[in-house]
Amino acid sequence: MQDAPEHGDEDTTTIHEARLWRDNGWTAKVIKNEDDDGWAVAMIKDGEPEPALVGQWTMGRDKKNPKPLDVAAFHTLVKTASEVLRRHEQQLHAMYHKRATVTADGQKIDVTLDIVPDEDDPHGVLSAHDAYGECLAQVRVAPTFKLNGTTAAAWVADGFRKPG
Template sequence: MHRTDESLSEQEPAAIHEPRLWRDKGWTARVIKNEDGDGWAVEMIRDGSAEPALVGPWTMGRNKVDPKPLDATAHQTLVKTATEVIRRHEQQLHAQLNKQTSFDTESGAVTVKLVVTPDEFEPFGTLTAVDPFGDVIATVKVSPDFRLTRDSAARWAADGYGKVR
């Protein structure tokens, strides 16, 4: 079977199991000299990422000079920790970019959602009002720093769901 350069680039990088460099299962652990000058650190980089997802202190070896070598167990623990860090970061970002509140009207509770689109050049927010049955009442574009509160949502409704200033 003949492989093309394209098919090689799509494959997972080859596993490496060295005392200071361990690449496996989509992650690379690399033991580095601590930037503060004392001891060692380990960085975890997910395949395809330019920046480490996790950098933390690393244990000294028995001679108290060199770092403890990486092994499969340590790598697996570091993968779990780095994955959790990424998951928390994604949850925090989602919470920053997606807000919601509701208020009561004569026809039932209205839910107002704010979704911020973090475009590099022109970020914006989208404000959407939804009736108790899930039907969209109105949608408007707002500034990305729009502060959604129950009061601001109710004012928007009282103003007829028009453009928000």
């Protein structure tokens, strides 16, 4: 009998069973849906503690047991779970990285806010770059700082002094 991998270890054994399919960095597990008489499938990316996707799974012909996993279903599930992860990453990026462009003295200035969601020391980094990408200024701000055209223009007009 093989020991279960410890947390953080990745079991890369390929498995193709009716209710468990592991391949190409993903594991699909068909599980009993506790909320009703049906079945669910959980898609887990190797190395991740939580499923990226949990969804309903089709009943088999006997209307009691789940339909077995197969290569086509697994590939569809991998594609769907990968898309869920990609959207989540995009949402996090949009939440933690903001950008505004202002014009000062006829010069276009890109102002960015990067939030560092550190558990012990959350903060933001406000930066200004000219049209050539040269850093004009950078200051640390509260993680609650709201970047928009008005706040960016005010920061530039104030000589890049730390806001608030």
